[in-house]
Amino acid sequence: AALQAIRIKNYKPSSHVMTQDKRLxxxxxxxxxxxxxxxxxxxxxxxxxxxxxxxxxxxxxGDVGSGKTIVAAIALFACATQGYQGVIMAxxxxxxxxxxxxxxxxxxxxxxxxxxxxxxxxxxxxxxAYQEIAxxxxxVIVGTHALIQDKVEYDNLALVVTDEQHRFGVRQREKLSLKxxxxxxxxxSATPIPRTLAIIMYGDLDISVINELPAGRIPIKNCVVDExxxxxxxxFIRAEVKKGxxxxxxxxxxxxSEALDDVxxxxxxxxxxxxxLDSSIHVAYLHGKMTGDxxxxxxxxxxxxxxxxxxxxxxxxxxxNNPNATVMMVENAERFGLAALHQLRGRVGRGNxxxxxxxxxxxxxxxxxxxxxVLADSNxxxxxxxxxxxxxxxxxxxxxxxxxxxxxxxxxxxxxADMLKAASDVYEKYGDRIRTEFDRRNEMYGKPIL
Numbered sequence: 001a002a003l004q005a006i007r008i009k010n011y012k013p014s015s016h017v018m019t020q021d022k023r024l025x026x027x028x029x030x031x032x033x034x035x036x037x038x039x040x041x042x043x044x045x046x047x048x049x050x051x052x053x054x055x056x057x058x059x060x061x062g063d064v065g066s067g068k069t070i071v072a073a074i075a076l077f078a079c080a081t082q083g084y085q086g087v088i089m090a091x092x093x094x095x096x097x098x099x100x101x102x103x104x105x106x107x108x109x110x111x112x113x114x115x116x117x118x119x120x121x122x123x124x125x126x127x128x129a130y131q132e133i134a135x136x137x138x139x140v141i142v143g144t145h146a147l148i149q150d151k152v153e154y155d156n157l158a159l160v161v162t163d164e165q166h167r168f169g170v171r172q173r174e175k176l177s178l179k180x181x182x183x184x185x186x187x188x189s190a191t192p193i194p195r196t197l198a199i200i201m202y203g204d205l206d207i208s209v210i211n212e213l214p215a216g217r218i219p220i221k222n223c224v225v226d227e228x229x230x231x232x233x234x235x236f237i238r239a240e241v242k243k244g245x246x247x248x249x250x251x252x253x254x255x256x257s258e259a260l261d262d263v264x265x266x267x268x269x270x271x272x273x274x275x276x277l278d279s280s281i282h283v284a285y286l287h288g289k290m291t292g293d294x295x296x297x298x299x300x301x302x303x304x305x306x307x308x309x310x311x312x313x314x315x316x317x318x319x320x321n322n323p324n325a326t327v328m329m330v331e332n333a334e335r336f337g338l339a340a341l342h343q344l345r346g347r348v349g350r351g352n353x354x355x356x357x358x359x360x361x362x363x364x365x366x367x368x369x370x371x372x373x374v375l376a377d378s379n380x381x382x383x384x385x386x387x388x389x390x391x392x393x394x395x396x397x398x399x400x401x402x403x404x405x406x407x408x409x410x411x412x413x414x415x416x417a418d419m420l421k422a423a424s425d426v427y428e429k430y431g432d433r434i435r436t437e438f439d440r441r442n443e444m445y446g447k448p449i450l
Contacts, residue, residue, distance in 0.1 A: 016050075016079075016084055016156075016158035016159075016182075016183060016184060017050075017051065017052075017053055018047075018050040018051045018078055018079070018082055018158075019051060019082065020047070020051060021078065021081055021082065023081050023110070024074070024077060024078050024081065027074070027077050027110065028074060031070070033214065034215070035067070035070070036066075036067065036210075036212045036213070036214055036215070037212060038062075038066070038209070038210045038211055038212035039066075039067050039070065039071055039210060039212075041208075042060055042071050042208040042209070042210055043071050043074050043075070045058070045206075045208050046058060046060075046071070046074075046075050046186065046208070047075075047078070049184065049206070050075070050078065050079075050159075050184050055182050055183070055184055055185070056184035056185060056186065056206075057185050057205050057206060058185070058186050058187070058205060058206045058207070058208060059187050059188075059189065059205040059206070059207050059208070060072075060186065060187070060188045060189070060208045060209075060210065061188075061189050061207065061208070061209045061210070062188070062189075062190060062209065062210030062211070063190065063210075063211070063213070063346075063380070063381035063382065064190050064342065064343060064345070064346025064381060065213055065214070065217065065346050065349065065350055066190075066210040066211075066212065066213055066214075067210060067213075067214055068163075068188045068190065068210060069099065069102070069163070069188075071210070072088060072161045072163070072186060072188060073102075073103060073106055073107075075159060075161070075186060076088065076103070076107075076140050076159060076161065077106075077107065077110070077112065079140075079158050079159040079184075080107070080112045080139035080140055081110070081112070083156065084156050084157070084158030084159065085133070085136060085138070085139060085140070085141065085154055085155055085156055085157045085158065085159075086139070086140050086141075086157070086158060086159035086160075086161065087140070087141045087142070087143070087147055087154075087157065087159070087160055087161065088103075088140070088141075088142050088143075088161040088162075088163060089143060089144065089145070089147050089148075089160070089161070089162050089163065090142070090143070090144060090163045091144070091163070092144065092315065093118045093119070093120055093144055093292040093295065093296070094295050094296070094299060094315065094316075094320065095163065095320075096116065096118050096142055096143055096144050097116070097118070097296055097299075098320070098321065099142045099163070100114060100116040100142040103140060103142060107139075107140060112139045112140060113132075113137060113138055113139050113140070114138070114139070114140045114141075114142060115129050115132050115133060115138035115140070115141045115142070116129065116141075116142050116143060117129045117130075117133070117141060117142070117143035117144075117146045117147055117152070118143055118144045118146050118292060119144055119145070119146045119292070120291060120292030120293065121146075126146075126151075129141075130151055130152060130153070133152060133153065133154060133155070134153045134154070134155060135155065136155035136156065141154075157183050158183050158184060159183055159184045159185075159186065160183045160184070160185050160186070161186045161187075161188065162185075162186070162187045162188065163188050187205070190343065190346070190381075211382070216352050217349060217350075217352075218349065218352065218353070218354050218355070219349075219379055220345060220348060220349040220355045220356065220357050220379055221354070221355070221356050221357070222345070222356070222357045222358075222359070222375055222376045222379070223356075223357075223358055223359070223376060224333070224359045224361065224369060224372040224373050224375065224376045225358065225359070225360055225361070226360070226361055226362075226364050227360060227361075227362060229358075229360065230360060233329055233358050233360065234273070234276055234277065236327070236356075236358075237249075237277065237309065237327055237329070238277055238278060238281065240326055240327050240356075241277075241281050241308045241309065244324075245324060245325070245326040245327070245353065246302065246305065246307070246308055246309070246310070246322065246324050246325040246326070246327075247308065247309045247310070247325065247326070247327040247328075247329070248309075248310050248312065248316060248325055248327065248328045248329070248344075248347055248348065249269070249273065249309060249310070249311045249312070249329045249330075249331065250311075250312055250313070250314060250316070250328070250329070250330045250331065250344055251265055251266045251269050251311065251312070251313065251331045251332070252265075252313070252314075252331070252332050252335045252336070253265040253266065253313070266285045266286075266287050266311055266312065266313055267285060267287075269285075269311055269331070270283050270284070270285040270311040273309065273311060277309070281308045281309060282306065282307050282308045282309070283307075283308065283309045283310075283311060284298050284301065284302070284307040284309075284310055284311070285298075285310070285311040285312065286298045286299070286310060286311070286312040286313070286315060286316065287312065287313045287315060288313055288315045295315070298310070299320070302322060303322055305324065314336075314340065314344065316344070316347055320347050321347075321350055322347070322350070323350045323351025323352075323353070324351065324353070325347060325348050325350075325355075326348055326353050326354065326355045326356060327348065327355070327356050327357075327358070328344060328345055328347055328348045328355075328356070328357045328358070329357075329358040329360065330344055330357070330358070330359050330360065331360050331362075332360070332361070332362045333359035333360055333361050333372055334361045334362060334363050334368045334371075334372065335362075337388055338371065338372075338374055338375060338384050338385070338387055338388035338391070339381075339384065339385050339388045341359065341372075341375055342375065342381050342384045342385070345357045345375070345379075346381075357375075359372050359375060359376070371391065374387045
């Protein structure tokens with residue numbers, strides 16, 4: 001009921017009402033690929049929101065590789081062509097830079113200017129970006145949390161897109177939304193959860209689901225193995241690189257730790273792997289402690305095929321798109337949640353090449369192997385996320401706590417999901433009467449009961 005009350009409260013008349021525009025149809029028709037039926041359906045839901053006179057508050061859920069970004073791009077295009085500004089906020093500079101390049105390529109032919117704003121930019125670059133934004137010379141702005149700094153002033157902000165919404169705190173998302181008065185809000189998540197549970201957890205948002213992958217995607221082949229398989233895995237990597245393909249290897253840590261000396265680390269691992277592979281194979285490493293420039297240089301080298309094997313921490317978990325990468329190997333896979341492993345797996349299988357994912361576990365016990373074999377048995381992110389939630393709990397619904405503890409003191413969020421969904425439906429239908437009754441009882445007892 002509390003979430004539904006927030007949702008109803010969020011319904012406000014929009015000061016940025018869009019109209020249907022033939023230029024949008026031309027943009028979609030000119031895309032180098034056909035949208036899936038799910039993408040078309042979700043954009044129609046977004047368009048209905050933005051042209052309906054009320055402020056949009058919508059969550060778009062989609063499995064890795066399902067094409068959420070292009071749906072957001074279509075919404076940003078609609079916004080820009082009607083004289084408004086739109087922003088898209090990414091959780092990392094790596095992802096922000098990738099969005100910037102993709103959107104620039106899509107929008108420039110239509111005279112739509114895209115600007116970039118990230119924390120690692122020089123003071124001069126930031127000043128120039130601030131001026132472009134304030135003077136509305138920038139129609140679409142891509143960035144990180146730098147977008148919510150006090151120095152940033154928007155001219156006519158009508159759409160706020162937050163990518164990988166679970167990576168941002170509630171207050172960060174809210175601060176960006178307030179930059180434009182009452183802009184339309186679109187949040188995207190590649191962490192799929194069962195729809196019934198999503199309706200309960202995100203009751204303050206309208207929900208769209210992209211539940212279809214683009215045509216031509218070949219299912220990833222998976223295997224879960226112990227450390228004795230590593231030499232075979234390295235031989236397989238060698239063979240894939242010889243075919244002209246590229247490889248990701250993910251390790252849990254950046255540098256060697258005495259406390260966790262059994263855990264693979266990026267720096268030493270990459271040096272060791274370089275020695276075990278052929279000298280002609282170029283191995284590079286990437287981690288979150290690098291500067292933005294260093295990360296971008298390594299990723300550019302990887303995209304341009306100057307790097308064959310990229311050893312990384314989970315900094316590559318979201319948004320990295322290289323269709324030529326065909327192998328993802330995860331060391332110490334038992335240290336990651338299933339949803340996180342599925343996100344990592346989503347970095348491969350993004351083109352028309354057969355791709356593979358190898359999960360190497362440092363522990364052989366039955367419980368660990370059974371959990372990891374969920375990934376071997378399915379590529380369906382909604383199923384995997386559901387299994388992950390059953391094991392770890394859904395965490396804090398409002399994104400303030402992330403402990404994984406189930407917060408219900410009465411009932412079970414899985415066993416009683418149908419009951420919770422029914423309660424949500426009842427509140428949506430009879431919300432006014434229920435709130436009136438709550439107010440009456442609050443007065444009677446002299447304190448809030450909700």
